[in-house]
Amino acid sequence: MKIAQVSPLMESCPPQLYGGTERVVSYLTEELVRQGHEVTLFASGDSQTGATLRAACDRALRLDPECKDPLPHYLVLLNQVARTADLFDIVHFHADYLHFPLFAPRWSKTLTTTHGRMDLPDYAPLFREFPMMPLVSISDAQRLPMPSANWCGTVYHGLPSDLYTPGLGNGGYLAFIGRISPEKGPDKAVEIARRAGVPLKIAAKVDKVDLEYYNGKIKRLLKTPGVEFIGEIGESEKREFLRNAAALLFPIDWPEPFGLVVIEAMANGTPVVALRRGAVPEVVEDGVTGLVVDTVDEAVAAVPKALSLDRSAVRRRFEQRFTVERMAGDYIALYGEVLRRGSMNAVVSGGRASNQRGAA
Amino acid sequence: MKIAQVSPLMESCPPQLYGGTERVVSYLTEELVRQGHEVTLFASGDSQTGATLRAACDRALRLDPECKDPLPHYLVLLNQVARTADLFDIVHFHADYLHFPLFAPRWSKTLTTTHGRMDLPDYAPLFREFPMMPLVSISDAQRLPMPSANWCGTVYHGLPSDLYTPGLGNGGYLAFIGRISPEKGPDKAVEIARRAGVPLKIAAKVDKVDLEYYNGKIKRLLKTPGVEFIGEIGESEKREFLRNAAALLFPIDWPEPFGLVVIEAMANGTPVVALRRGAVPEVVEDGVTGLVVDTVDEAVAAVPKALSLDRSAVRRRFEQRFTVERMAGDYIALYGEVLRRGSMNAVVSGGRASNQRGAA
Numbered sequence: 211m212k213i214a215q216v217s218p219l220m221e222s223c224p225p226q227l228y229g230g231t232e233r234v235v236s237y238l239t240e241e242l243v244r245q246g247h248e249v250t251l252f253a254s255g256d257s258q259t260g261a262t263l264r265a266a267c268d269r270a271l272r273l274d275p276e277c278k279d280p281l282p283h284y285l286v287l288l289n290q291v292a293r294t295a296d297l298f299d300i301v302h303f304h305a306d307y308l309h310f311p312l313f314a315p316r317w318s319k320t321l322t323t324t325h326g327r328m329d330l331p332d333y334a335p336l337f338r339e340f341p342m343m344p345l346v347s348i349s350d351a352q353r354l355p356m357p358s359a360n361w362c363g364t365v366y367h368g369l370p371s372d373l374y375t376p377g378l379g380n381g382g383y384l385a386f387i388g389r390i391s392p393e394k395g396p397d398k399a400v401e402i403a404r405r406a407g408v409p410l411k412i413a414a415k416v417d418k419v420d421l422e423y424y425n426g427k428i429k430r431l432l433k434t435p436g437v438e439f440i441g442e443i444g445e446s447e448k449r450e451f452l453r454n455a456a457a458l459l460f461p462i463d464w465p466e467p468f469g470l471v472v473i474e475a476m477a478n479g480t481p482v483v484a485l486r487r488g489a490v491p492e493v494v495e496d497g498v499t500g501l502v503v504d505t506v507d508e509a510v511a512a513v514p515k516a517l518s519l520d521r522s523a524v525r526r527r528f529e530q531r532f533t534v535e536r537m538a539g540d541y542i543a544l545y546g547e548v549l550r551r552g553s554m555n556a557v558v559s560g561g562r563a564s565n566q567r568g569a570a
Numbered sequence: 571m572k573i574a575q576v577s578p579l580m581e582s583c584p585p586q587l588y589g590g591t592e593r594v595v596s597y598l599t600e601e602l603v604r605q606g607h608e609v610t611l612f613a614s615g616d617s618q619t620g621a622t623l624r625a626a627c628d629r630a631l632r633l634d635p636e637c638k639d640p641l642p643h644y645l646v647l648l649n650q651v652a653r654t655a656d657l658f659d660i661v662h663f664h665a666d667y668l669h670f671p672l673f674a675p676r677w678s679k680t681l682t683t684t685h686g687r688m689d690l691p692d693y694a695p696l697f698r699e700f701p702m703m704p705l706v707s708i709s710d711a712q713r714l715p716m717p718s719a720n721w722c723g724t725v726y727h728g729l730p731s732d733l734y735t736p737g738l739g740n741g742g743y744l745a746f747i748g749r750i751s752p753e754k755g756p757d758k759a760v761e762i763a764r765r766a767g768v769p770l771k772i773a774a775k776v777d778k779v780d781l782e783y784y785n786g787k788i789k790r791l792l793k794t795p796g797v798e799f800i801g802e803i804g805e806s807e808k809r810e811f812l813r814n815a816a817a818l819l820f821p822i823d824w825p826e827p828f829g830l831v832v833i834e835a836m837a838n839g840t841p842v843v844a845l846r847r848g849a850v851p852e853v854v855e856d857g858v859t860g861l862v863v864d865t866v867d868e869a870v871a872a873v874p875k876a877l878s879l880d881r882s883a884v885r886r887r888f889e890q891r892f893t894v895e896r897m898a899g900d901y902i903a904l905y906g907e908v909l910r911r912g913s914m915n916a917v918v919s920g921g922r923a924s925n926q927r928g929a930a
Contacts, residue, residue, distance in 0.1 A: 267695065281668070282696035288671040289699050308641070311648040312672050335627065336642035339649050 211545060214298040215239045215261070216252045216291055218305040219283050222270040223257040227442050228389070228415045229272075230470045231325040234367050234537075235304045241370070241538040250298065252291055264290055284308055295319070300545045310340045317342040318552025321362070321544060324348065329355035329465055344548045346541075349489030352467040363544050366493070367468055368537030369477055369528075376479035376525040377453020383409040383438075384513070385455035385480070387448070387471050390428055391420045393464030395485070398506055400431045402459055402483070406513035408436075410459070413451055415442035453478040457500070457516040460484035461509060469493055472500075476528040479521035483512050493532075499524045571905060574661040575599045575621070576612045576651055576669070579643050582630040583617040587802050588749070588775045589632075590830045591685040594727050594897075595664050601730070601898040610658065612651055624650055644668055655679070660905045670700045677702040678912020681722070681904060684708070687825055689715040704908045706901075709849030712827040723904050726853070727828055728897030729837050729888075736839035736885040737813020743769040743798075744873070745815035745840070747808070747831050750788055751780045753824030755845070758866055760791045762819055762843070766873035768796075770819070773811055775802035813838040817860070817876040820844035821869060829853055832860075836888040839881035843872050853892075859884045 215238065221229030224236035235251075236259070242249045243260040251257065255265030266287035271277045288309055295301055295316065303309050303322040313320050323346045337359040347353045347364045384406075386399040396412060403410035412432070416424045432439045443451060452458070458475040459482075466488035473493065475482050482500030484490045494500040500519070501512035575598065581589030584596035595611075596619070602609045603620040611617065615625030626647035631637045648669055655661055655676065663669050663682040673680050683706045697719040707713045707724045744766075746759040756772060763770035772792070776784045792799045803811060812818070818835040819842075826848035833853065835842050842860030844850045854860040860879070861872035 276691045278690045279692045281666075282690075282692040285667060285670050286695050286699040289674060292671055306641075307645060308668075310645050311652055314649060330638045330642075331636045332639045332642045335646050339646040 211542070212248045212250075212297060212299045213242055213545070214250045214252060214291065214295075214301040215242075216287070216301060216303045216305055216309070217254075217257075219254045219267055219280065219287060220270060220272045221254070223251060223253040223259060224445070226256075226270070226273065227444055230468075231304055232270075233470065234325075237368065237370060237534045238538055238541065241534045242542075245538060245542075250294075252287055264294070266290055288312055300549065302541070302545070307336060307340075310336070310343055314340055314342060317344065318548065318555060320344060321346060321541075321548055323365070324352065325467070327465055327467055328352055328359075344544075344551070346544060348468040349492050351465065351489045351492060354465070362547060363540070365537060365540040365544065366532060367470055367473060368532050368534040369473060370534050371477075371529060374449060374453065374474065374477035376521060377455075379454065379456050379478075379480055379521055381411075381454030381456065383411045383455060384483075385411055385413070385451060385458045385475070387413045387443075387451065387458070389420065390414045390416045390424045392423055393462060393466075395461035395463045396428055397431055398461035398463070398485075398509070399459045400434050400437055401506055402461060402509045402513065403436065404434055405510040408456065408513060408517075410437045411451065411455070412437065412439045413441070413443045413448070414439070448474070449478075452480055455480050457513065458482045459509070460490070460494075461506070462487050462490070464488065466490065473528060473532040476500075476524050476532065479525040481516045481519040481521070481524050483509050483516045485509065495527060499527050571902070572608045572610075572657060572659045573602055573905070574610045574612060574651060574655075574658040575602075576647070576661060576663045576665055577614075577617070578665040579614045579627055579640065579647060580630060580632045581614070583611060583613040583619060584805070586616075586630070586633065587804055590828075591664055592630075593830065594685075597728065597730055597894045598898055598901065601894040602902075605898060605902075610654075612647055624654070626650055648672055660909065662901070662905070667696060667700075670696070670703055674700055674702060677704060678908065678915060680704060681706060681901075681908055683725070684712065685827070687827055688712055688719075689825055704904075704911070706904060708828040709852050711825065711849045711852060714825070722907060723900070725897060725900040725904065726892060727830055727833060728892050728894040729833060730894050731837075731889060734809060734813065734834065734837035736881060737815075739814065739816050739838075739840055739881055741771075741814030741816065743771045743815060744843075745811060745818045745835070746770060746772045746774065747803075747811065747818070748774055749780065750774045750776045750784045752783055753822060753826075755821035755823045756788055757791055758821035758823070758845075758869070759819045760794050760797055761866055762821060762869045762873065763796065764794055765870040768816065768873060768877075770797045771811065771815070772797065772799045773801070773803045773808070774799075808834070809838075812840055815840050817873065818842045819869070820850070820854075821866070822847050822850070824848065826850065833888060833892040836860075836884050836892065839885040841876045841879040841881070841884050843869050843876045845869065855887060859887050 217223050217235040221232040223232045225232045239251050239261050249261035251259045251261040252264045254270045255268040267283045271280045301320050344362045384403050388394045468489050472482050482494050484494050486502050494502050496502040501516050503509045503512050577583050577595040581592040583592045585592045599611050599621050609621035611619045611621040612624045614630045615628040627643045631640045661680050704722045744763050748754045828849050832842050836859050842854050844854050846862050854862050856862040861876050863869045863872050
């Protein structure tokens with residue numbers, strides 16, 4: 211197939227440091243190339259890919275000190291995609307919803323993966339206005355606030371099987387990785403580790419928007435004995451960080467739509483202690499790949515249980531459920547499904563429907 | 571003419587409180603209606619207009635506690651405009667650049683007024699990608715960072731002549747009105763008033779993004795003897811506030827693209843003491859409608875001179891230069907100009923150019 215992947219521009223594909231969506235887009239893109247598809251990747255110019263790269267900006271916007279407003283770059287991106295859309299069988303969008311007005315008349319050659327939370331009230335009118343746009347959720351839980359949107363399927367994220375190999379988890383610490391923000395629960399991670407009596411290492415970035423939270427609430431917690439803050443880490447450091455961790459703490463306080471770091475931990479054989487929010491019960495199999503708990507108290511009690519889980523079984527479940535081959539296969543199936551819907555629609559309506567915008 | 575006006579959605583048209591762009595869109599819309607044009611206003615649902623109102627959202631987004639992310643509402647707005655674009659001779663956009671990809675193939679029936687600052691580096695690639703979009707600046711100074719963009723003209727803002735009547739300016743105070751943000755210079759206003767020995771009244775809103783600046787730098791200055799902070803005010807309070815002011819202080823520290831409050835003051839006969847930044851020298855006639863100065867020291871010295879200016883001359887210059895009739899006339903001329911360019915383009919290229927996107 212001729213496939214366009216449209217990535218966010220905040221990070222490169224793959225990201226140099228943190229960045230979930232661009233990482234997934236990168237894995238998917240490279241796997242589609244490996245499977246022999248003709249793939250064009252629309253992404254920041256510092257991306258690395260085996261696909262044809264179309265760059266809307268020179269550098270990942272988050273790391274570009276010149277970038278004050280990302281939006282203009284996304285408009286350039288959209289125009290690049292629109293100008294070349296005829297060259298592709300399918301255009302797969304990963305960068306929110308900015309393309310909806312532009313691609314509504316061509317919905318039947320698009321697929322949009324919703325990578326973020328869906329529980330903002332602002333989204334209801336958006337999905338009402340664009341009922342034709344085919345959507346993919348990254349967990350079933352992600353759909354809950356917007357059950358009647360045009361969902362075509364759920365595709366869990368996947369990682370290259372050889373990206374990580376099972377580690378021994380003998381570093382003697384619990385791991386926390388992500389952003390320092392209230393919804394990721396770094397404060398809870400500190401409490402759980404402290405009360406469980408196991409050292410904690412925190413690998414995390416602090417976004418500008420979270421500086422107040424970091425300075426006001428988290429900075430002093432990082433002085434807790436046994437807690438070490440190692441800042442934002444790149445891919446190679448993350449490998450060591452995760453494979454040596456006894457367990458990952460995932461004490462989220464928001465409807466996490468997937469939780470990429472959870473399957474990254476699993477790929478290293480590292481079990482997860484996670485709060486039951488969002489996609490957690492779908493991704494973590496309680497008692498097999500980790501422990502799913504409802505409170506901080508339960509999380510403290512779950513730590514020793516997590517440490518006793520069979521790390522090779524954790525890795526095995528990763529290989530069964532969360533590889534990039536499985537993810538790419540799921541998406542290829544959905545591309546076919548969207549194209550079939552589009553052509554059926556064209557037959558039924560004599561081609562008019564494929565050009566129609568949402569009804570007034 | 572059949573004219574669509576596309577307003578931002580942050581405030582209603584007109585705004586209930588602060589809000590420059592929506593205020594200008596509202597004045598323009600009502601004047602075009604008065605002149606007999608068929609006008610459709612795309613704006614928030616709580617807008618008041620004699621035009622046909624198309625509402626993309628129920629309420630002005632800034633005042634809607636439910637609104638966390640304005641962008642989805644703008645996508646709904648864009649789709650509403652796109653679906654009905656054939657009904658209009660011209661579509662006049664006032665809400666940034668989000669419509670560029672969607673309307674690039676139909677540029678010849680659009681006009682975009684740039685209401686904000688143009689000096690972000692992010693705009694250069696945007697205007698390179700969309701060289702066909704016809705633009706209007708709100709001052710010549712606004713164009714400086716982007717001289718090669720597709721400027722069709724400069725149209726200064728205008729106000730209904732009867733919105734304000736000349737006041738006596740005998741309230742015994744200097745006025746500051748706007749946002750509490752570093753670029754508006756509230757700190758300088760306090761210093762100028764204090765050193766000039768004239769009381770100062772500050773009517774201003776504090777945006778979330780400016781809270782740190784307000785708490786850290788401004789709050790304590792507001793305790794300066796002679797300084798009174800009256801918060802955000804509505805239209806009727808603004809009238810009294812401006813007509814009773816001895817002069818307006820406009821000590822901006824950014825390339826202000828226009829400065830609506832300056833002509834609001836002039837409409838009340840109130841002279842302005844302004845720092846020479848952005849559009850100030852175009853809008854304020856030094857020695858006639860106010861004093862244009864380069865430093866705070868000069869501003870202090872200018873205050874007594876401003877108080878001695880002839881307030882009826884200030885009002886007279888407003889009537890000559892900044893009424894809504896003049897603004898609407900300028901825009902009508904530019905609508906005609908864009909339509910002529912579009913049809914010439916269509917003749918020259920056999921219609922292809924009018925559908926073309928920017929070259930690759």
